[in-house]
Amino acid sequence: MATDVSTAAPPTEAPRAGRRRLPPELSILGVMVGMMLLFEALGWIFVGQSFIANPLRLKIMILQEAEIGIIAVGVTQVIIMGGIDLSSGSVVGMTAMIAASLAQTEGYTHAIYPSLTGLNPIFPVAAGLLCGLVAGTINGSLIAYTKIPAFIATLGMMVSARGVADWYTNGQPIGNLDDSFAAIGAGWWPVIIFLGVAFIFHIALRYTRYGKFTYAIGANPLAARVSGINVERHIVIVYLIAGLLSGLSGIVHTARAISGQAGVGVGFELDAIAAAVIGGVSLSGGVGRMTGTVIGAVILGILTSGFTFLNVDAHYQEIIKGGVIVAAVVADQYRQRRRKSV
């Protein structure tokens, strides 16, 4: 059958262009633009300057969300598959410590490993990624083979990985990092890395077998199994990738801060989940796209920098941010109900 495909291509279909569906991200993109315009207007009224026409602010806004964004790329895939990952923030902390300890400047006398200073940055990066990969594999294996809920498995990892981070140096920060390592977090690199991984996994989700299986498992794990998919193995792979990306985020963060601190990344997992959910990824699985998550991350960035720009108290910022996340899920539920009633 494969040979006669070219001749069998259906010519009878009506032209496609006319009924091309609008991408579902359009509405969330509208929200993003509206929000920027709102801050622009409020800016002129209360602060007397433009919100948008300030490249430095935009850069900071995007930079601070890049680390969350990298995690969100992994979390999006986990959620589409019907899972959840609460461990990302702690894995960031754990990787930060391990990567930093291998990235100290040559000859630094108080180094963690005095014999391992001045290494090529490949080593700390590889160690950090490995660290994330191990955490992700443990998450995935627990969920796939012991059948415990993802919430519990990753909650355990969240607590333990944070413990590793604290134990590593008894909570002491690791400083004196090599310039070659710090370069990874300098300038636009974090943003480039974020958009790079987002692009890669956008393609993977839409055009590869990996992506199709991810959606299928999220939409109906039983049907996926009956369709011949090795559901357990796929679950491990997706959590492994999520762990890997958390590790990457930890490396980027450490390089940007030029210091490894055990407490970094607290709450990152929730921001990443929020970015995915705002971007239209459904917590019940099977629904969502990477582009939505990227927009969701940008919206979180706009909220933070917009409120800072307007000199809104940090506590209010949090209160409103919480409201936005809930509103996004409510809107998502509403959309789903409407779809079911069709």
Add this chain to the structure above:
Amino acid sequence: MGNISPSTAEIVRLSGAVPGAEHLLEVTNVRKAFPGVLALDGVSFRLKRGHVHALMGENGAGKSTLMKIIAGIYTPDSGSFRLKGQEIKLASPLDALMYGIAMIHQELNLMNFMTVAENIWIRREPLNRLGLVRHDEMRRRTKKLFEDLEIPIDPDVEVRDLSVANRQMVEIAKAVSYDSDILIMDEPTSALTDREVEHLFRIIRTLKEQGKGIVYITHKMNELFEIADEVSVFRDGRFVGEHPASEVTRDDIIRLMVGREITQMFPKETVPIGDVVLSVRNLSLEGRFRDVSFDLRKGEILGFAGLVGSGRSNVAETLFGVTPATSGAIAIDGKEIAVTNPGTAMDAGMAFLTEDRKESGCFLLLDIMANMQIALLRHGHARAGFVKEREIEALCQQQKQRLRVRTPDLEEPVINLSGGNQQKVLIARWLLTRPRILILDEPTRGIDVGAKAEIHKLITELAAQGVAVLMISSELPEVLGMSDRVLVMHEGRMTGIVDRKDADQVTIMELASQ
């Protein structure tokens, strides 16, 4: 006389003031339609005080729907409902309970982590002056109830520690505890051993003596003659007849149950039957079925008949590796293979359309393309992990046209399709894998007549092309019309394989209800 409210009815009933009408319950001319199906059509039913009234019929005949209407779970579209001569309307199961109608569900509805006593008196717990639950009083009442019914269960045990039979007893005691006049039992013996059935029948006789009316649903003939006073038979959502149990024979009832004419034409063609493709020997799955053996040949359609719960679907799931067998052998083309998961079955050339479209078939939120291609992806059509979209889209379009899936385009989410079209998408999923052995579990359940005929035609075509088909169906006319041979199961065992020329409804029903 106007309607009386459920709460008034409850007070009056508990005071014992209402004189007994001859019929506890009279349901007349009830009609109930679900989207696409007319489940009950002008059905009437009467229950006498102190009688056990059995409901019989094939799966889908309307027994369960009628029972759920009596228990207040469904509201009928039309028809009248008289309780002891009073016209009433039930809006909820709670209403029914207050009117004195209690239902014992086939799937048990107890809370596993609560004690027996808590389960029985839920919502009616005896309270002290502070509004706290009086556990001692609850225990005392439970003990009293259990003594009356001769049930030897400790009220303080958690339900999850009880056997299925004991849970059934608790359910019955709970229903009795409402002082109900009418008890509905839906296949109460399906999980019980002979000794436990005897105990249940003793309880039922006690209840009869107390003047209660019992609606008893069963598939088992011997129970019918042992316990029932009357029997009503249903067929295709219609009431066929009511008879005193002492005046009918087993054969009469079977005839009443299946006595419809085959109205649909099945496009059965005689095609050359080839070599044995699938050979199954002593296949068993512990607790589900055992010692199932048969051969399936190229071009043959083997029907699987039997009642729901007889193990038909379990055999299919085991063949396909969803629940791997605990013993027995599966051979393809004479070569024994170990089917440990659906992947190995697919690699051996099998395809499996599952019974429950929504639960284990469709990816409802995904589009038609995603639903169709998922099984195919196992067999290539990808380069370095990248799916060859154009190639697959062309194949999906072909299937869509061949099966006449009615949809504007392949990007429509499957949730928006009708049941028939969803089923066609799932069939397309498996046809794309070009199977040699096609297992179909209820291929036409819940879909409209038009789509049904199309699917029947397709199955015949596939057989003509040399595909070996195993078709499970609860609809006897479908099994008889389509199959070359019919394998019948009863309670996890094969009770026979009947050739097309010898197969008729009575033979099959006899084998299926033993």
